[in-house]
Amino acid sequence: MGKKSFAVIGYPIGHTMSPFLHNRLMKLSGIEGTYTTMEIPPEQLLDSLPRLRSLDGFNVTIPHKQSILPLLYQADEKAKAFGSVNTVENHNGRLIGHTTDGDGFLHTIEDTGFSLQGHCLILGNGGVAQVFINEILRKSQSPHLTIALHRHQNELPLNDSDAVFSFHQRCDRIAETLSETCRKIGKENAVIDLCSFEELEGMVKSGKTFDLLINATSVGMYPHLAACPVSELVVCACNIVFDAIYNPLTTQLLHLAKKNGIPAVGGMGMLVWQAAAAQKIWTGKTFLSEQVTPIIKDAQNAMQRRFGNIILCGFMGCGKTTVGAIISNALNREFIDMDSYIQKQSGKTISEIFAQDGEKAFRKMETKAVETLSRKEGLVIAAGGGCLLNPKNTELFRETGITILLDAPLALIEQRLKDDHSRPLLECENREDAMRILYEKRQPIYEEAADYVIPVKSTSEEAACLIMELLHAD
Numbered sequence: 001m002g003k004k005s006f007a008v009i010g011y012p013i014g015h016t017m018s019p020f021l022h023n024r025l026m027k028l029s030g031i032e033g034t035y036t037t038m039e040i041p042p043e044q045l046l047d048s049l050p051r052l053r054s055l056d057g058f059n060v061t062i063p064h065k066q067s068i069l070p071l072l073y074q075a076d077e078k079a080k081a082f083g084s085v086n087t088v089e090n091h092n093g094r095l096i097g098h099t100t101d102g103d104g105f106l107h108t109i110e111d112t113g114f115s116l117q118g119h120c121l122i123l124g125n126g127g128v129a130q131v132f133i134n135e136i137l138r139k140s141q142s143p144h145l146t147i148a149l150h151r152h153q154n155e156l157p158l159n160d161s162d163a164v165f166s167f168h169q170r171c172d173r174i175a176e177t178l179s180e181t182c183r184k185i186g187k188e189n190a191v192i193d194l195c196s197f198e199e200l201e202g203m204v205k206s207g208k209t210f211d212l213l214i215n216a217t218s219v220g221m222y223p224h225l226a227a228c229p230v231s232e233l234v235v236c237a238c239n240i241v242f243d244a245i246y247n248p249l250t251t252q253l254l255h256l257a258k259k260n261g262i263p264a265v266g267g268m269g270m271l272v273w274q275a276a277a278a279q280k281i282w283t284g285k286t287f288l289s290e291q292v293t294p295i296i297k298d299a300q301n302a303m304q305r306r307f308g309n310i311i312l313c314g315f316m317g318c319g320k321t322t323v324g325a326i327i328s329n330a331l332n333r334e335f336i337d338m339d340s341y342i343q344k345q346s347g348k349t350i351s352e353i354f355a356q357d358g359e360k361a362f363r364k365m366e367t368k369a370v371e372t373l374s375r376k377e378g379l380v381i382a383a384g385g386g387c388l389l390n391p392k393n394t395e396l397f398r399e400t401g402i403t404i405l406l407d408a409p410l411a412l413i414e415q416r417l418k419d420d421h422s423r424p425l426l427e428c429e430n431r432e433d434a435m436r437i438l439y440e441k442r443q444p445i446y447e448e449a450a451d452y453v454i455p456v457k458s459t460s461e462e463a464a465c466l467i468m469e470l471l472h473a474d
Helices: 018-029 048-054 077-082 101-112 125-137 161-184 199-207 252-259 268-283 289-307 320-331 339-348 351-354 359-373 391-400 410-416 431-449 460-471
Strands: 004-010 035-039 057-060 089-090 092-096 119-123 144-149 189-198 210-215 237-242 309-313 334-337 379-382 401-407 452-455
Touching: 004 018, 004 268, 004 379, 018 035, 018 268, 018 289, 077 092, 077 125, 089 268, 101 125, 101 210, 101 237, 101 289, 119 125, 125 144, 125 161, 144 161, 144 199, 144 359, 161 189, 161 320, 189 199, 189 289, 210 431, 237 252, 268 289, 289 401, 289 410, 289 460, 309 320, 309 391, 320 334, 320 379, 320 460, 339 359, 339 379, 351 359, 359 391, 391 401, 401 460, 410 431, 452 460
Parallel strands: 004 035, 004 057, 119 144, 119 210, 144 189, 210 237, 309 379, 309 401, 334 379, 401 452
Antiparallel strands: 057 089, 089 092
């Protein structure tokens, strides 16, 4: 078997995880091949066909998942039913389209131990939602679905009778299509309700509950990390939450679920299983859960390194501010020094906050800052020396980024802070003893909180270089 050649096409394509996933899967299965990205604007898709036919297969992402269909020799039944393709095989020069979304979804549900047998709430009605809906209809013995739809512009405002009529007409058309699907697959017993997101909120206030919430919208996807498709009230009305979004690893929806003790999982597993299904189409290779699970974990780590916020932690004087400024410059990211951020928000220096309001008030300001910054994207953040003493802050940062400990020895810290009197916790009679006690108390907490540890032996420039190597390890 000669060397295989694969790619993913889309526009833009900068944030794709596909090369990482497929290269790992090919290595695991012993396939010699390459997997690259091809950024193809919509208007150039037709002209790109000769290049695509030179490949053994390729994946398709936004905006080509529908527009590729008429350019194919044929598409499988699911791809035709969903009107969407994400995998194309080259069969002796003939391009054949497939969709592996359903395979990825079902594998993820199975691996997590979730069930499709109860009352499922689907958020959205786009291409991904259609995949979920159809798989649930096929797999559930007595399907019960509620599908929440966003109103179109002509279906607003909510108090306009014509707008309401227009929305209900669309719901009737969707219901008719789904009823036909149910008849074809022998699931006439399915119960399917459609509502607007506004109506969903009202239903929940009236006591409606669901067994499984599935987010098939893009709300909360990178870079809009603070967005959530539904309120916390709706989340709390669900027993389990699945979010198809994989970037960030913990969306605001998943954050609310975990905050309320609700089992929840994101979309990275689905993404990896989609890739595994594509490899089966192209190469005939199959994978077991125990083989795929480590790849899911590694993919999560790789994505956080590439796209997540970078949080620098460590004892005062370890170089967080200096190293952070160097890294943000190199990566063209915004740099946030948390102490400076809090000073700007409060209008006081850190020393003034400690003196006038006390350390407890400062720690509350710190947690509020973490809550805000962890829902922003593309940041390099220098965390305050005591910030990660609060486990809540550690978890919030971990949801959308990686934490790197700048591990400086105490002797270097003492040398750097020798003439620095801006640290309230060190301004006491026996400064050296206070520093040593604080260092020994905090260092294990930093190590526990950190995803990666970077030794600081001399200059901040050296530490910054080591971090850049880490970020580009894949």
